[in-house]
Amino acid sequence: MTGELMRREMDEQPEVLQRIVDSAAEVRDRVRAVVPEPLDGIAFVGRGSSDNAAMLGRYASELAAHRPAGLAAPSLHTRYSSPVDYRGYLVIGLSQSGATPEVVATCDRLRASGAVVVVITNDDTSALAAVSDLALSTDAGAELAVPATKTVTAEMALVLVLAGALGDGLAGATELAAVPGAVGAVLSDEGPPAALARAWAGYERLLVTARGLAYAAALETALKVKEAARIFAEGMSIADLMHGPIATVGAGLPVLNIDGGDPIASDARQLVEHLRTLGAPIATCTPHPDSTLPMPGGLAEVMYTIVATVRGQQLARHLSLARGLDPDHPSGLTKVTPTD
DSSP: OOOHHHHHHHHTHHHHHHHHHHHHHHHHHHHHTTSOSSOOEEEEEOOTHHHHHHHHHHHHHHHHHOSOEEEOOHHHHHTSOOOOOOTTEEEEEEESSSOOHHHHHHHHHHHHTTOEEEEEESOTTSHHHHTOSEEEEOOOOOOOSSSOOHHHHHHHHHHHHHHHHHOSOSTTGGGGGGHHHHHHHHHTOOHHHHHHHHHHTTOSEEEEEEOGGGHHHHHHHHHHHHHHHOOEEEEEEHHHHHTTGGGGOSTTSOEEEEOOOTTSHHHHHHHHHHHHHHTOOEEEESSSTTSSSOOOSSOOHHHHHHHHHHHHHHHHHHHHHHTTOOTTSOTTOOSSOOOO
């Protein structure tokens, strides 16, 4: 129960991310060659961790392209056979394996409905790649631990590259080159997540909050904690938390807040101050040295989503170990979830 598979794959992330940085210009050119003209909107399709990467893409692409972006609902197409006209839309399908049946089926149907389909997968010979107009590979190598790590951050990096191909409205989109080094720095700093895991190992619930671009990191951290540590963790927007669920927060519910800086920083500070009045155990993941899970300073807000996701992986792994579990092989889970 050492979690060595998960740790080894986490440690590969700087190298995987560097390959994406090195190929970013080529990827942007390939994407621009297939984008509909005019581009009416963008829709993302994914499940699990890929859906969390899609959430980052939803924010980033709308900021970059100034076009509506959202998450498609696969069941509308696989269960309800909804006849939606997708002409003028760019659809981005995400699946690490490229084998999730409903993601494949939804992308296939949306392409038949007029969309241009670009997919992001770790297997460019997969069924998902076969139903696309363009397949982008994460090139992350085989991933053996059940909790996805390096493939998730690679998907996030690629959706940011893709967003940069759609327009220049995403502040900090050109700063991806700094991310491999920042991820390497947090991976070499295991002390903070290990200490937090020891302090929180006895809790059965956990709340992870963020807002804006970092919301994707909150969702992914909560998923990793659920998978690896068997703690019922919930990722929630700060704004949604304040609309009712805040009533559930107290001394028995620890809260991890992720904050990548302006323009969301003031919301995060106000939340943390309010949580302190409720007596909730609080931890923060920010680029400030006094943070519980500190991140290196000097990055653009959007890039902190990837770095915070890595911090979340560390926390999930250490929570699993502190609870006497095996983070490599969570009970009841397999690498590919065959929903359709």
